[in-house]
Structure formats: structure tokens, C-alpha cells
Amino acid sequence: MRKKEDLGKDRLIWIYTQMVRIREFEERVKRTFLEHPGAMRGHTHLGDGAEASIVGALATRNETDFVMPSYRCHGYPIVLGTPPRNMMAELYGRKDGLCKGFGGSMHLADPARYFPGTSGIIAAAIAHATGAALTAQVKNTGQVVYCFFGDGAAKQGGFFESVNMAACWKLPIVYVLENNEYQAYTHISLEDANCMAGDPLSKKAAAFSIPGVTVDGTDPLKVYEVVGEAVDRARSGQGPSLIESRFYRLSAHGNAITVPPAPTQFPEHEAIGVYGNKAEFQAAKANDPIQRFRSELIKNGVLSEAEASRIEQAARSEMDEAVQFALASPLPSPEEATNYVYA
Numbered sequence: 483m484r485k486k487e488d489l490g491k492d493r494l495i496w497i498y499t500q501m502v503r504i505r506e507f508e509e510r511v512k513r514t515f516l517e518h519p520g521a522m523r524g525h526t527h528l529g530d531g532a533e534a535s536i537v538g539a540l541a542t543r544n545e546t547d548f549v550m551p552s553y554r555c556h557g558y559p560i561v562l563g564t565p566p567r568n569m570m571a572e573l574y575g576r577k578d579g580l581c582k583g584f585g586g587s588m589h590l591a592d593p594a595r596y597f598p599g600t601s602g603i604i605a606a607a608i609a610h611a612t613g614a615a616l617t618a619q620v621k622n623t624g625q626v627v628y629c630f631f632g633d634g635a636a637k638q639g640g641f642f643e644s645v646n647m648a649a650c651w652k653l654p655i656v657y658v659l660e661n662n663e664y665q666a667y668t669h670i671s672l673e674d675a676n677c678m679a680g681d682p683l684s685k686k687a688a689a690f691s692i693p694g695v696t697v698d699g700t701d702p703l704k705v706y707e708v709v710g711e712a713v714d715r716a717r718s719g720q721g722p723s724l725i726e727s728r729f730y731r732l733s734a735h736g737n738a739i740t741v742p743p744a745p746t747q748f749p750e751h752e753a754i755g756v757y758g759n760k761a762e763f764q765a766a767k768a769n770d771p772i773q774r775f776r777s778e779l780i781k782n783g784v785l786s787e788a789e790a791s792r793i794e795q796a797a798r799s800e801m802d803e804a805v806q807f808a809l810a811s812p813l814p815s816p817e818e819a820t821n822y823v824y825a
């Protein structure tokens with residue numbers, strides 16, 4: 483049983499640092515569209531708001547466990563130690579990118595750090611992750627797979643088929659359903675869009691007779707405890723669990739490139755104007771997981787105000803440097819276009 487009280491000062495500071503690094507990476511990506519219009523091609527999906535959920539979950543991980551999220555994927559490799567400069571170069575489609583500039587934001591991969599790859603196809607990664615868990619079981623490696631996916635993905639057949647198989651075969655996998663209230667541009671509550679049946683979404687676990695727990699995904703320590711229990715269960719051969727982690731997506735669905743950037747491309751949140759739900763966004767901002775955890779750590783004497791600022795400044799500099807590195811990296815040459823094509 484993992485208890486948040488068991489986390490020492492260094493580990494708590496590590497959690498805060500990773501949360502801040504993820505936020506700064508995403509903020510830097512947002513700014514780049516305005517500062518360098520046209521330089522970042524393709525589509526990016528940002529994960530601000532998810533930091534506590536991501537880091538709380540991954541704080542329970544062993545170094546060789548697989549991490550397999552959806553296309554909203556920047557935060558996870560940052561925690562695994564992937565250099566942000568290579569991630570940023572990948573977003574810019576440059577040669578020094580994580581995938582040599584061929585993958586872009588939606589297709590990051592760092593196999594050496596047990597981050598095998600992501601997919602833009604909703605729910606596809608749930609099946610991939612379940613396959614990785616089957617491999618771990620067959621080879622008896624002791625690895626657990628952390629499978630992250632959206633609330634919208636949990637409506638897809640791939641979700642049901644995968645969890646069914648994992649439950650039957652007691653695969654070592656933890657399904658983290660990230661309920662960020664939005665499915666692309668649609669709020670989860672919109673019945674006319676046939677959005678989402680079931681509340682809480684962790685109830686879906688009952689259909690497979692596996693544990694299902696809903697957790698406040700804005701609190702990294704609560705996520706740590708709940709995911710930790712599921713991971714221990716998976717590693718000891720008792721099979722999968724479904725964790726619904728609730729938080730709010732603070733960015734618009736995605737940033738598509740237009741040159742010059744359209745004025746509507748960076749609304750604080752697409753709900754504003756679309757559904758007229760400014761209050762919802764402001765409430766989530768007032769409950770910003772990073773600010774809350776910061777205050778908690780300072781109140782409990784884990785961090786001083788000056789130490790917190792130093793962490794934030796270091797993350798800002800790291801991400802600024804990542805952009806400089808990316809912009810200085812060459813684009814792949816046209817002759818390379820058919821490299822790495824396997825089918």
C-alpha cells in the first residue's frame with residue numbers, strides 16, 4: 483500500500499518540478515505559434531491541466547515499466563527523462579527530433595525510456611498498451627504498463643475489447659482514463675452529441691469485475707496512492723484496474739497551423755464563445771493543480787517561496803533553450819522522405 487505520507491521531501495519536490503516542467507513545455511509550444519508563425523507544422527494537442535494526474539501516476543513507476551498515452555502526449559516523456567530539446571525539435575519537424583522530425587507532436591516515441599510510441603487514432607493506444615502488457619506477461623518481465631487515454635476514447639470499441647482481454651488474462655496493466663471533461667471540442671455533458679453514458683466513468687470497471695476508482699486528478703498525491711495500489715496489484719499478477727482521473731483541460735483541443743495565426747486560434751479555452759462557458763474555465767483556473775500543490779508544499783515547509791521560484795525559472799530556461807535548439811536544427815532533406823516507411 484502506498485501512502486502519500488511515505489513520500490520524502492526530495493520526492494515531493496521531484497513531483498512539483500516535473501509538473502512545472504510539463505506546464506512550461508506546453509506554454510512554450512503555445513507561444514511558439516505566435517512568435518514563429520508557420521515554423522511548427524502539423525497539429526499539437528496540449529496537456530496543461532493534466533500535470534498532477536500524469537506525475538502522480540508516474541511517481542509510482544519502476545524504471546522499466548511501459549508508458550503509453552494518447553496523442554496528447556508531451557507530458558509523459560518529460561517525466562521519463564526524455565530531453566525536451568529533442569521533443570521540441572520533433573514538434574518542429576527537425577532532424578534532431580526524437581523521431582528525426584518524421585513523427586511530430588502526435589507521434590512521439592522514446593523506446594529506450596520505455597515510451598514505445600503514441601497514436602492519433604482514438605483508443606488505438608489502449609490496444610497497443612494491452613499488447614505490451616501481454617508481452618510482459620508472456621516473457622515474465624515483471625513490467626507493468628501504464629495506459630493513459632481520454633474520456634472520449636472510453637466510448638470506443640477498442641477500449642472494451644482491450645479491457646475485457648486484460649481482465650480475462652489478468653494482464654499487468656493499469657488503465658488511467660483521463661476525464662478532462664472534453665472530447666475534442668465537445669463537453670462530456672452534451673447529451674445531444676451522445677457524449678458519455680455513465681457517471682462516474684470508473685463504474686465501467688464493474689462490467690469486467692476489475693477494480694474501478696475515481697480520483698481527483700488535480701491532486702498528485704491522491705493520484706499517487708490510487709494508481710500505486712493498482713500498479714502493485716498488476717505487478718503481483720492480480721490483473722488490471724481502471725482509474726478515472728478527473729481534471730480539466732486548460733487548453734483548446736489543438737493548435738493547427740495557419741499563417742498568419744488566426745486570431746481565434748488561441749482562445750483561453752474553446753468552451754468560451756462556443757458554449758459560453760467562461761465560468762467553467764475560470765473555476766478550473768482557480769483550482770490550477772500546479773498553484774495548489776505549490777501552496778501546499780510551501781505551507782508544509784517542503785519548499786520555500788524562493789526554491790519554488792528557482793524551479794519555475796529553471797523550467798522556463800530549459801524550455802526556452804529547447805526552442806532555440808529546435809530552431810537551429812535542420813529540416814530533413816526531401817531525399818529522406820521515404821526513409822522509415824515500412825509498409
Ligand SMILES: Cc1ncc(C[n+]2csc(CCOP(=O)(O)OP(=O)(O)O)c2C)c(N)n1
Binds near residue numbers: 554603605636664
Ligand atoms: C478513431 C478516431 N475517431 C475520431 C477521431 C477524431 N478525434 C480527435 S480527438 C477526438 C475526441 C477524443 O476525446 P478524448 O478521448 O476525451 O480526448 P481529449 O479530447 O480529451 O484529448 C476525436 C473524436 C480520431 N482521431 N480517431
Ligand SMILES: [Mg+2]
Binds near residue numbers: 633661663665
Ligand atoms: Mg477528454
